Amino acid sequence: MLEWLKTNATAARDKLASEVTKFKNREFMDAVVAGCALVAAADGDISSEEKQKMMGYIQNSQELKVFDAKDVIKSFQEICGKFEFDNAIGRAEALKVIAKIKSKPDAARLLVRVCCAIGGADGSFDESERAVCRSICNELGLSPADFDL
Numbered sequence: 001m002l003e004w005l006k007t008n009a010t011a012a013r014d015k016l017a018s019e020v021t022k023f024k025n026r027e028f029m030d031a032v033v034a035g036c037a038l039v040a041a042a043d044g045d046i047s048s049e050e051k052q053k054m055m056g057y058i059q060n061s062q063e064l065k066v067f068d069a070k071d072v073i074k075s076f077q078e079i080c081g082k083f084e085f086d087n088a089i090g091r092a093e094a095l096k097v098i099a100k101i102k103s104k105p106d107a108a109r110l111l112v113r114v115c116c117a118i119g120g121a122d123g124s125f126d127e128s129e130r131a132v133c134r135s136i137c138n139e140l141g142l143s144p145a146d147f148d149l
Contacts, residue, residue, distance in 0.1 A: 028111070029067045030075050031101045034094035035115040035136055037079040041090065042119075042128040046083050095139045108140040112147050 040046045040053075055076065059069055079097070083090030101107045115136055119129035134144040 026071075027100055028104075028107050029072060031098045031107075031111050032114055033072060033075040034079050034097040035111055036076060036118055037083060038091065038094045038098075038132045038136065039115055039119050039129055040080075041083050041087065042126075042132045044087060046080050051080060095135070098136055099139050102140050108142060109146075112137055112140065112142060116147055116149075 037046065040051070055073060059065075059073075079090065079094055082093045098111065101111060112133060115133050116125065119125045119133060130149050133147065134149045137144040137147065137149065
C-alpha cells in the first residue's frame with residue numbers, strides 16, 4: 001500500500017511538472033513565485049527559515065525546475081521584499097501578479113495545484129495555507145471546491 005502511494009504521488013508530481021512546461025514563460029513563473037510567497041506568508045510573516053525552505057523547494061521542485069533558477073530566485077526575493085516592507089502590501093502585490101494569468105484558465109488552474117503542492121510540501125497542508133490557496137482561487141475566478149479547499 002505504501003509503495004502504491006509513493007508511486008502515485010511521483011506520477012502526479014511528474015504530471016504537474018510536465019504541465020508547467022507548457023506554460024514556461026515569465027508571466028507564469030512570476031505568478032507561481034508569487035503563489036509560493038503567499039503560501040510562505042500564510043502565517044502572517046515570511047521568516048528566514050521559510051525563505052530558505054521556499055528557496056530550497058524552488059530550486060529542487062520538479063514543477064519549477066523548468067525555469068532558470070536565477071530568475072526564480074530573483075523573482076522570489078523581490079516578492080518577499082514587498083512582504084518585508086508591509087505584509088498587506090506584499091499580499092496585494094502578489095495577488096496582482098497572480099491575477100495576470102486569470103485570462104488563461106489552464107495556467108490558472110495549474111498555478112493553484114502548484115500552490116497546493118507547495119503548501120503540503122512539508123507534509124502538512126494547514127488551514128492558513130489552505131486559506132491562501134482559496135484566496136488565490138478567488139483572485140483567479142476559480143472555485144476552491146474544485147481543488148478540495
